[in-house]
Every structure is written in C-alpha cells, then in structure tokens.
Amino acid sequence: GQSLEQPSEVTAVEGAIVQINCTYQTSGFYGLSWYQQHDGGAPTFLSYNALDGLEETGRFSSFLSRSDSYGYLLLQELQMKDSASYFCAVRSDDKIIFGKGTRLHILP
Amino acid sequence: DVKVTQSSRYLVKRTGEKVFLECVQDMDHENMFWYRQDPGLGLRLIYFSYDVKMKEKGDIPEGYSVSREKKERFSLILESASTNQTSMYLCASSLGGSGETQYFGPGTRLLVL
Numbered sequence: 001g002q003s004l005e006q007p008s009e010v011t012a013v014e015g016a017i018v019q020i021n022c023t024y025q026t027s028g029f030y031g032l033s034w035y036q037q038h039d040g041g042a043p044t045f046l047s048y049n050a051l052d053g054l055e056e057t058g059r060f061s062s063f064l065s066r067s068d069s070y071g072y073l074l075l076q077e078l079q080m081k082d083s084a085s086y087f088c089a090v091r092s093d094d095k096i097i098f099g100k101g102t103r104l105h106i107l108p
Numbered sequence: 109d110v111k112v113t114q115s116s117r118y119l120v121k122r123t124g125e126k127v128f129l130e131c132v133q134d135m136d137h138e139n140m141f142w143y144r145q146d147p148g149l150g151l152r153l154i155y156f157s158y159d160v161k162m163k164e165k166g167d168i169p170e171g172y173s174v175s176r177e178k179k180e181r182f183s184l185i186l187e188s189a190s191t192n193q194t195s196m197y198l199c200a201s202s203l204g205g206s207g208e209t210q211y212f213g214p215g216t217r218l219l220v221l
Binding site: 031 | 141143148149150151152153156164166198208209210211212213214215
C-alpha cells in the first residue's frame, strides 16, 4: 500500500528550531510537498522538493532524500504564529497523497 | 492570487438528503480535487478531475459523486447523506501537468443529523 508517516505532535520553544520528519512508501514518486494548516483554516502550500537536497524559503527549509524515501521540514526562529498542523504530501502517479499531519505546539 | 471558493462554510443536513457542495476556482486550473478531513486521519482524496467532464475516483469515493461541467467549477454530491459523512470537506485546484502546488478553498464543515 501507499503511506506517509509523520509524527502526530511536536513541541518546541519560541525562537528555537524544529524539524518535522516524513517517510513515504508509494508506488511512484515525483516530489514531496509540505503544507501548513492553522486551526479553522485551509491548508496552504509551503514548499516542494523534486530532487535531493535542501530548499530554503525564509525561515522554512525542506529536505529530500529520494534514496531513503525521507524528507523533513525545518522551521527556524520559531514564532507563536507557527503553531499549526503541517502535512507532507507525495505526488504518486496520478494523484497526491497526504500524510496525517503533525501538530506543532510552540511554548513561550 | 489564486482564489478557490466553496459554496458554504457550514452546512447541516438530515440523513437521506441529497447534498451539493460546490467549488469554484478563478485561475483557469486544469486539476480540481475534493478531500475530506477528519481528526487523526488527515486529508483523504474523494474524487479528482483533470479536465472538464472528466473524473477519477480517489481513495474513498463510496457514497459520493462529482460533476465538472465547466473548467472552473467542481461539484461534490452526496446522493443520500449519512451520519458518517459528517466531516470537513476541502476543495483544491492546481495547474495542469505535475500540479504539485494545490490551492485549497476554505472548507465546508458538514453535519449530517
């Protein structure tokens, strides 16, 4: 079957760095995406990796290792507004599969 | 900016009713998707469409149907609503081709009594 695994919850302190991991097992693979969703809101696109390596966008970075079927989202200089759920998603063949999401709690 | 709108934010229906959820996008996107989101289960794909009058089943199509008569509009239909279809329904669209970036609507929270 096809699956994406990510931790259900992560807690970090304001100003710190946190890493959210995602491992995947899919029949095909075109790339790994990350989405952010605040309570009551819609998911919004954060990043996309098609090739191995690190992609940086401001305080957020995303990494992919295709050989390990693994990626992560790195959030730096955490702010309270980063409290949200984060979903990894894989484009596999003709559709996109989402992970169950990681709830990020940020402590002041 | 891409804008995806959904017809209702909140909806209450009774068991057995026919329910229509509508989604409209204004960026001429080829691809449109319907998901449901439930606590602990993430986003699950119900149906998707890569072109007008075209539809494909997702992972959980049972109890649902869709319609895409125009490129900008993708409708989700619950033929006979049941209590286990109480959920948050999210519509999304993306450009043609690889379509990695999906743009989501605000969601419709449906309660079936």
